[in-house]
Amino acid sequence: MDELAANEELGVRFVAAMTGGDKEALQDIFDENAVIWHPTDMKEKNAHASFDGLTTFFRERSISYQDIRRSAFPGGFVQQHVVTAPKDNGEVFQMPVCIVAAVKGGRIVRIDEYYDSARRAQL
Numbered sequence: 001m002d003e004l005a006a007n008e009e010l011g012v013r014f015v016a017a018m019t020g021g022d023k024e025a026l027q028d029i030f031d032e033n034a035v036i037w038h039p040t041d042m043k044e045k046n047a048h049a050s051f052d053g054l055t056t057f058f059r060e061r062s063i064s065y066q067d068i069r070r071s072a073f074p075g076g077f078v079q080q081h082v083v084t085a086p087k088d089n090g091e092v093f094q095m096p097v098c099i100v101a102a103v104k105g106g107r108i109v110r111i112d113e114y115y116d117s118a119r120r121a122q123l
Contacts, residue, residue: 007072007103011079014101014108015068021059023051031107038113047111061085066094076103083115 001009010029017025027048034047057063065081083095095115102110 003074004072006106007075007077007101008070010103010106010108011070011072011077011101015065015079015081018054018058019064021055023055026051026055029108031104031109034107034109034111036111036113039115044110047108076101076108 013025013029016022017029030047032048035044036047036050037044063083063085066084068079068081070077070079078098078100080096080098083093083097085093087093098114100112100114101108
């Protein structure tokens with residue numbers, strides 16, 4: 001499998017692991033020193049340190065990714081998607097997100113995630 005196809009497949013696995021709340025799959029997908037950057041605090045955080053809370057949150061809130069658009073490139077992939085989840089009041093929460101994933105050795109080493117923090121607070 002060439003690098004672009006491998007990066008595309010890694011993106012597919014990333015979505016499945018996130019939306020499935022699969023901590024073990026995320027541990028396999030991410031390098032042990034991987035970091036995630038968010039626009040809310042503009043700081044890098046160790047990806048593995050967030051997997052427990054993140055996977056529980058995704059499972060409990062029935063979060064899904066809709067309208068996924070992904071482009072692989074040498075060294076990673078960029079993905080746009082809409083995070084969708086039911087709200088407690090019955091409404092449907094939706095938030096456009098863009099991630100840029102850096103890949104090395106077949107694993108994600110960094111994700112820069114872009115979204116509207118005011119909208120995220122509504123979830």
